[in-house]
Each structure stands twice: as structure tokens, then as C-alpha cells.
Amino acid sequence: MLSTKVKESLGPIFPIANKIRLLFLKIKYAGNNVVCSCCKSSFKEFAPFGDNRRKNAWCPQCESLERHRLLWMYFENKTSLYTEPLKVLHVAPETVFFHKLKNQTNIDYFPVDIYPHLYPKGTTYLDILDHEIPDNSFDVIICNHVFQYIEDDKKAIKNIYKLMKPGGWGIMQVPINTSRKTTYEDSSITDPLEREKAFGLKEHVRYYSYDYADKLRNAGFNVNVDDYSADFSNEEIHKYGFWKGDSIYYCTK
Ligand SMILES: [Zn+2]
Incomplete structure (x- = not known):
């Protein structure tokens, strides 16, 4: 249970940096092609995530994968x-x-x-x-x-x-x-x-x-x-x- 989880949720450790990052990504991925079932937000696509930067993975609103x-x-x-x-x-x-x-x-x-x-x-x-x-x-x-x-x-x-x-x-x-x-x-x-x-x-x-x-x-x-x-x-x-x-x-x- 852990350091991987930390990578997935930077919020508790770097709250301000994380908020700025999320704001930037929300602007970058603004659109209506994909919908997050967790927070119901829409984007052009989800942001890439992980060491291999897999596409359409990470919600810039609620950080879901x-x-x-x-x-x-x-x-x-x-x-x-x-x-x-x-x-x-x-x-x-x-x-x-x-x-x-x-x-x-x-x-x-x-x-x-x-x-x-x-x-x-x-x-x-x-x-x-x-x-x-x-x-x-x-x-x-x-x-x-x-x-x-x-x-x-x-x-x-x-x-x-x-x-x-x-x-x-x-x-x-x-x-x-x-x-x-x-x-x-x-x-x-x-x-x-x-x-x-x-x-x-x-x-x-x-x-x-x-x-x-x-x-x-x-x-x-x-x-x-x-x-x-x-x-x-x-x-x-x-x-x-x-x-x-x-x-x-x-x-x-
Ligand atoms: Zn979401």
C-alpha cells in the first residue's frame, strides 16, 4: 500500500503544485469527447499517465484512472x-x-x-x-x-x-x-x-x-x-x- 499510490495522488504531499498542474491540464484537455464516470466532467481526452505515458488515462478534474x-x-x-x-x-x-x-x-x-x-x-x-x-x-x-x-x-x-x-x-x-x-x-x-x-x-x-x-x-x-x-x-x-x-x-x- 504505497509509494505507487503516492505517485497516483500527489495531492496530499504537494497540494499547491498539484492544483496548478490540474488547472493547466483542465485547460489543455478542455472539450467534450470523453466523460469521467466519477466526477461527470468532460474533456477532449483524458491526460496521459504512468511511466509509459499511456493515453486517455487520467482525469484532470478528480484524478481518476x-x-x-x-x-x-x-x-x-x-x-x-x-x-x-x-x-x-x-x-x-x-x-x-x-x-x-x-x-x-x-x-x-x-x-x-x-x-x-x-x-x-x-x-x-x-x-x-x-x-x-x-x-x-x-x-x-x-x-x-x-x-x-x-x-x-x-x-x-x-x-x-x-x-x-x-x-x-x-x-x-x-x-x-x-x-x-x-x-x-x-x-x-x-x-x-x-x-x-x-x-x-x-x-x-x-x-x-x-x-x-x-x-x-x-x-x-x-x-x-x-x-x-x-x-x-x-x-x-x-x-x-x-x-x-x-x-x-x-x-x-
Ligand atoms: Zn473525473
Whole structure:
């Protein structure tokens, strides 16, 4: 849960520089070709993002990326997140979701992380590997892009399962390496540069693949890997700035 997240959300660390950058990008990308599902703003296109400057990726208004916009629409169209009374645990809370969920009157919201200072104000400390929260406490758990940082991911996933109420649901996204059939991990690789080469980022300890859903199932979850981006045409994929082939890992207990 971290330094990558810092790169994605410069706001908490360099607030003024970030505001100027956003203002510049809003002017540069002004237009009506694409629409952000999170903040409903329109642009000529989304700004490029990442080391390879991938195109049509980053919203200059709310700082959402492709995966945030797809998940936001999934929440709206396929879940009760914005309507039913729910107690929600949000691990490593993405800024764009944090502000939405915090202000939802139907939600009792618990944003947490082991490094809360890296997240929006109001995030509290929680180590999902070692805590005292009773089992069966939450209706919904959102835990995105977390397990790839944790060496004992089996324990982390099991603990998330325990925290969920029976009948609850959750979203647990991780980066999936589609060039492999199974998850790749090697605990002897500890050098940050070697980890980057092996697992995609310096802080990652593995690269998940298609067997990730089985890891969730082994902890007890029922898992629906929803190829939600396939519900949209190529024109819509571009218009909303989604990532074609992005699947949602929807877990229930
Ligand atoms: Zn936006």
C-alpha cells in the first residue's frame, strides 16, 4: 500500500503544485469527447499517465484512472453501494472513492491503511494482518491494489474474509499479469530494482495472474470475475476512458 499510490495522488504531499498542474491540464484537455464516470466532467481526452505515458488515462478534474472510472460505474450499475444502508471498510482508500463514500448518507464509512498519512485526512490506522476488529463487522469491503504489497497475502485475504459479514460483498482488485497462467512470486527477490523487473514495481512482492480468483476462493469467498469492460462498445471504452479487458473481482461471503 504505497509509494505507487503516492505517485497516483500527489495531492496530499504537494497540494499547491498539484492544483496548478490540474488547472493547466483542465485547460489543455478542455472539450467534450470523453466523460469521467466519477466526477461527470468532460474533456477532449483524458491526460496521459504512468511511466509509459499511456493515453486517455487520467482525469484532470478528480484524478481518476481507468480502473477507478470502470469501478465507479460498476458500483452505480451493479451494486447497492450508493443506495442501501451499509457499513463499509475501505482499505488503502483511493482519493476519488474516499470523497464520494464519506459523503454518502447511506454509508457508515471506515477508511483505513497501515500508512494513513498517505491517504485522505480521516483515514485511520489499521494493519489487516494484525488487528482487533471483531469478525463479521462489515457489509462491504473495498480492498484494491493491496495484496501485491503483502508477503503473507494468504493471511491478509483470510483476515478480510473474516471481517466481512455473512451475506456481505467486496471488491478486491490486483494487477493481473496476463502473460502468465499462474501467480509469480519468489521470496528470494528482495532488491527493489529486481522486484520491479520481476513484479512490475519496486514495492511489489508478486505478480498475480489468472489464479488470483482461486486464492480468494481458498479464503472462503465466492468470486465472480466480471469482465465488465466487455459490456461496453469500443466507442464507449474510449468515451469513458476504460481499460479494455479490465475485470472486476466481486467477492461475496
Ligand atoms: Zn473525473
